[in-house]
Amino acid sequence: xxxxxxxxxxxxxxxxxxxxxxxxxxxxxxxxxxxxxxxxxxxxxxxxxxxxxxxxxxxxxxxxxxxxxxxxxxxxxxxxxxxxxxxxxxxxxxxxxxxxxxxxxxxxxxxxxxxxxxxxxxxxxxxxxxxxxxxxxxxxxxxxxxxxxxxxxxxxxxxxxxxxxxxxxxxxxxxxxxxxxxxxxxxxxxxxxxxxxxxxxxxxxxxxxxx
DNA sequence: CGAATGATCGGCT
DNA sequence: GCCGATCATTCGA
Numbered sequence: 001x002x003x004x005x006x007x008x009x010x011x012x013x014x015x016x017x018x019x020x021x022x023x024x025x026x027x028x029x030x031x032x033x034x035x036x037x038x039x040x041x042x043x044x045x046x047x048x049x050x051x052x053x054x055x056x057x058x059x060x061x062x063x064x065x066x067x068x069x070x071x072x073x074x075x076x077x078x079x080x081x082x083x084x085x086x087x088x089x090x091x092x093x094x095x096x097x098x099x100x101x102x103x104x105x106x107x108x109x110x111x112x113x114x115x116x117x118x119x120x121x122x123x124x125x126x127x128x129x130x131x132x133x134x135x136x137x138x139x140x141x142x143x144x145x146x147x148x149x150x151x152x153x154x155x156x157x158x159x160x161x162x163x164x165x166x167x168x169x170x171x172x173x174x175x176x177x178x179x180x181x182x183x184x185x186x187x188x189x190x191x192x193x194x195x196x197x198x199x200x201x202x203x204x205x206x207x208x209x210x211x
Numbered sequence: 212c213g214a215a216t217g218a219t220c221g222g223c224t
Numbered sequence: 225g226c227c228g229a230t231c232a233t234t235c236g237a
Contacts, residue, residue, distance in 0.1 A: 212237085213237090214237105216234085216235105217232105221227105222227095
């Protein structure tokens, strides 16, 4: 059993999360390591695909028009908390809330390249061997990492947090970042054309909707 | 209180 | 490539 090297790498800071440039932050997240320590199981993966959502003008955002509900409330908090919601009754979708308090915006993590805790991910996904279906897509990624709506609002920078993001010092080159329209938001009018989806070009773990 | 909706996935063809 | 599951959330009556 290998030692769990928790805290070996620096976590993204509060100042990063509270920054107010969500497209820049979305690009920055590519290559960062999303980690969870849930039910005694450590799992991690490198972020390879992300999408930005920003109220009040973004029709695809749950907080469009600054709609404040019990579910969207966490998006209005200061950056650095998790926004996790249930989609189609089964998928727990993980987002990173960014920006100052009062401004609802979040980045959906759509795919990760699995790194640590592969056995736990396989078990949670009921799979026998690793392939791109393990973590390529927001729903399956959430399942593999043990995400659950009960953790919505979790503070990513808290000392004992179950969910956090590490900078392991391998930034993705600007030239390898591609962008395009977001997935599944065709009904969002002109917002559907915004290139607010970012991914690492030629990375096999990017979700199947790759452009 | 009832009904529509959805930032998706896996199985089947 | 297509199709249906599945349920919390939201909104309107």
